[in-house]
Amino acid sequence: MSNPSILILPGDGIGPEVMAQVTRIIDWYGNKRELAFDVSTDLVGGAAYDAHGVPLHDDTMARAMEVDAVLLGAVGGPKYDDLDFSVKPERGLLRLRKEMDLFSNLRPAQCFDALADFSSLKKDIVAGLDIMIVRELTSGVYFGEPRGIFNEGNERVGINTQRYTESEIERVARSAFDLAMARGKKLCSMEKANVMESGVLWREVVTRVHADYPEVELSHMYADNGAMQLVRAPKQFDVIVTDNLFGDILSDVAAMLTGSLGMLPSASLGAPMDNGRPRAMYEPVHGSAPDITGQSKANPIACILSFAMALRYSFDQGAEADRLEAAIETVLADGLRTADLLGDDGATPVSTSGMGDAILAALDASL
């Protein structure tokens, strides 16, 4: 049988730097765990624009549809700010999400014990935090039509459309209920049913799907209240399911609770492929961080944890995912920190590759 295949798209800014550490981890699994992958690499975002004039080449898109999983670094940067909307780096990412139909975006927000002091909230509010935001990723206002900037009388009007079909809500709700079943059996659905018809329908469909998951405790919250509750008492949540735009915002709020955006992975999952694996793309939640690009300061942990999610959700290697996550916890407990996590607690500063070295050493020690 051939090895499972991975397409790596490092992208822009710190993307290539953090992805270089992931490549070392992937090699480690091939060498030490007889878990070899067929890895290919290609361009996305500004890097693809520079080479091809588009943020995602059709050949790359086709390749993404063939592989077992895509790992993406980050896209965008100030150099591309003035580009036409249709070729902005972000469009490459959005095309991948849309054409792979990755409707369920898993964004865990977990507070590592060693880092609880980094949260802007009091330690006891975030210590031990472990929540999962499930964000709908292929519909809603990100993709709804009509959209555009149009002339209307003697001025222009900018239009985007929030649009959700029942089946779109149902499939993401199911994936959130499934996750809740495997975790703390609590699901909170967030929308704005008080002002938006799409929110009314969202609430109705989620409630209907709940009938198939009687063991899960379901609650509903308006998304603005949800944002407030996330900051006030985040540990009340287990799994949160929400739409594309609210999920974008709420997951950034949740991310910051944990102390560092540099720590958070994500998985974007679609329907099962012929081989039974879900179509999938894994990426860190952080962006391309142009301000620190090329300085060996970037924290590779979010990207490495994204590979751990790939082990778990694409490759059925939950125990190896646990091993990788434990190695990262060990390294943090030992006081090693990239620049984003340096406080005054006597931690040992390490570079991007220094963090990679330490995680590899911890993996070796785990054998």
Ligand code: IPM
């Ligand atoms: C994210 C990002 C993207 C989004 C951007 C880069 C298009 O903010 O993944 O959260 O808005 O979805």
Ligand code: MG
């Ligand atoms: Mg975002």
